Amino acid sequence: MLNSSEKIIPQLAAQLLSAQRIVVMTGAGVSAESGISTFRDSEDSYWSQFDPMTLASLDGFSDNPQRVWHWYQWRRQQIALARPNPAHVGLAHLQRRLPLYLITQNVDGLHQQAGSQQVCELHGNIFINQCVSVSCNYREQHQDNASDLITCPQCQQAYLRPGVVWFGECLAAERLEAADLASRDCDLFLSMGTSAAVYPAAGFAALAKQSGAQIIEINPAATPLSEHADWVIRAPVGSVFERLMPLLS
Secondary structure (H helix, E strand, O other), rough: OOOOOOOOHHHHHHHHOOOOOEEEEEOOHHHHHHOOOOOOOOOOHHHHHOOOOHOHHHHHHHHHHHHHHHHHHHHHHHHHHOOOOOHHHHHHHHHHOEEEEEEEEOOOOOHHHHOOOOOOEEEEEEEEEOOOOOOOOOOOOOOOOOOOOOOOOOOOOOOOEEEEEEEOOOOOOOHHHHHHHHHHOOOOEEEEOOOOOOHHHHHHHHHHOOOOOOEEOOOOOOOOOOHHEEEEEEOOHHHHHHHHHHHHH
16 A cells, blocks of 8 residues: 555556546545535534534425525535635546546536536535425426525426435435446546545445455545555645646646
8 A cells, every 4th residue: 555645646647547447436525625614524514503304304304495495505605606626627637538437425516617527426416406206307407596495397396405315315326326337347446535434435446446446545534445445645635636637738
């Protein structure tokens, strides 16, 4: 295992350029470098201010849809102030040049804003609205002026809700299957800015490892994945990409 050092960046560049199929999975740490608070930081997280079950669950929405909607509207406004950081920009550049499949646990859309295409958003996107009724498949792009609850224009019966995965809900089967297949088929797997503690996302690196892929973790702190990774880079993801990208240009 190699730890963070100036020597590892050129080796990472060489690994990327020689890989046949790359999978990158990003987590909240990447968004945090753009100023978006994570859910797990004890002092400044979103959840430290609220009971998550009242704001990010179907039961919470059913009990008080107006409260949940207004809270997510506040979150959208906060996220809209953020801009892609060097990690987002670098991944978009790599995706244009290399066979790279991007999986994210983030819901902020910053990867797409930076130019990434075909992002597998495991937990959905906060700027998409969908009908809360399971029998209705309506989805739409959120409008900035939609500050109040919206009745679904398709079924005319249920409210729209944020298009994110709430506590107690399953990930979308098609996204889960796509991420699973890509992880099993890659020869290089990068885990970036994620705690590697939330399943099923945390299991993708293990699937890649079982298939013979090299595992690289880029994260400031140790995670459950660290001891299983082939390389570990202990640094913020954005700073790694600032040093990496000139070697790939």
